[in-house]
Amino acid sequence: MNGKYIDEINVGDYEVFQKTVSESDVYLYAGITGDFNPVHVNDVTAKKSMFNGRIAHGMLTAGFISTVLGTLLPGPGTIYRDQTLSFKKPVYFGDTITAKVTVIKIIIEKNIIHCETVCFNQNDEVVVTGIAKVMPPKKMES
Amino acid sequence: MNGKYIDEINVGDYEVFQKTVSESDVYLYAGITGDFNPVHVNDVTAKKSMFNGRIAHGMLTAGFISTVLGTLLPGPGTIYRDQTLSFKKPVYFGDTITAKVTVIKIIIEKNIIHCETVCFNQNDEVVVTGIAKVMPPKKMES
Amino acid sequence: MNGKYIDEINVGDYEVFQKTVSESDVYLYAGITGDFNPVHVNDVTAKKSMFNGRIAHGMLTAGFISTVLGTLLPGPGTIYRDQTLSFKKPVYFGDTITAKVTVIKIIIEKNIIHCETVCFNQNDEVVVTGIAKVMPPKKMES
């Protein structure tokens, strides 16, 4: 059940998570967060907007980055410290998103790694990009 | 149904959203994002972790910031550009979170505002902090 | 799969539906309807209110009346015409609610029945009361 220790991680390592974003994902997310911005839940208003239809919450897509960090690389036991996010393009209902986390820097003495975090859609268009700083799980003292 | 235009916004303006985070919020969020990190959904493992119990996903809490930006300040029509996030403390099931967004800089010529974004719990402990850059809705050309 | 025809229904007939209302019911309901009134989802604010804690949405409880009408009496095929509702007492998380629908009037020529609709809690306290007017399913012409 444990993620990777920092000495098991190398610059260039990466993992991905993929999911097709559904209307029900967006509706449940709105229900959890209270973000009923019409561009997410009002088809009539959203069609008149610059997006020309309902889109997913940017933070929902960004959540897929946390999925990679917390379940794959480094995985369980990781402590999430910092994340920067730039929202580049809208995610529409039915888009298939890949969240890719790539290790770009390892600071052994602080037990911190830096990762490039990118989400792109089925057309290889970047929708979210940023940098994560996380602490991999620590070995128990013996 | 429209949010505030940039000329209706002043440095120091703020809005808040508040919610008690429930087990069901965290479980639904795990189901949407696929982030089944045991610290969120495995009570046995989480009790043995440094957190001493299950905690909410940091990105779930961060989502409340988007709720304020997209529904209150500036509100509907806002375009989310950038967000930095630092996760300071865990959020436990039953914690009542306040997300507060305060305008700190207004760049009229680019139609961009910068906001301090802070989430704190019922004990006034900061759990998430960061900066958002958003574009308020634009007036239609006549 | 069909409900009762009007000639199979008698004044005094009744059916009930029972459920313990959970935090997750209330949270999902808030998420569907957008009703994030703090008295439902903010434990800190709700504890300071006259209710002294979070309560279910009155309309959620009222929904159990529709459950009886649409699945038991008259059952599938019923057309819901009118409902009056008086909210008498709050429903707290963990309360077990019984919705009881009793036929009080039958208007054969209009294919309409009137029902007394009452919801009460585990202490037999009435929480919602009202009158429903519904059209039972009609026999197919032969």
Add this chain to the structure above:
Amino acid sequence: MNGKYIDEINVGDYEVFQKTVSESDVYLYAGITGDFNPVHVNDVTAKKSMFNGRIAHGMLTAGFISTVLGTLLPGPGTIYRDQTLSFKKPVYFGDTITAKVTVIKIIIEKNIIHCETVCFNQNDEVVVTGIAKVMPPKKMES
């Protein structure tokens, strides 16, 4: 976080809430209330019914009225007393519903207001109509 006091409310004041009703809304609502009437969750049966397809629960749509009352007008702190509902037309998956609450009577001495409550769809067809009686939040004694 408080709603409007009765002396801040005028006859003719109104607020609206809008949402596109999704399949997931209806399915979650069925799961919360137990109302698994086939016309809501059985596509085969519903297509053979007079509605020619699955429809939302009338009480789900009516819930949007509570959203306006409890979050916008009068807003948080309001006590819901009575509601009449007439279900006029079915709401189909994908319909965008507007719930509009308009103040029609103010009884200062009882701290009660009466509101016309109407839900209509994207084609301006009324789907639910009725009258609400609510108590706006009261000022604290000093």
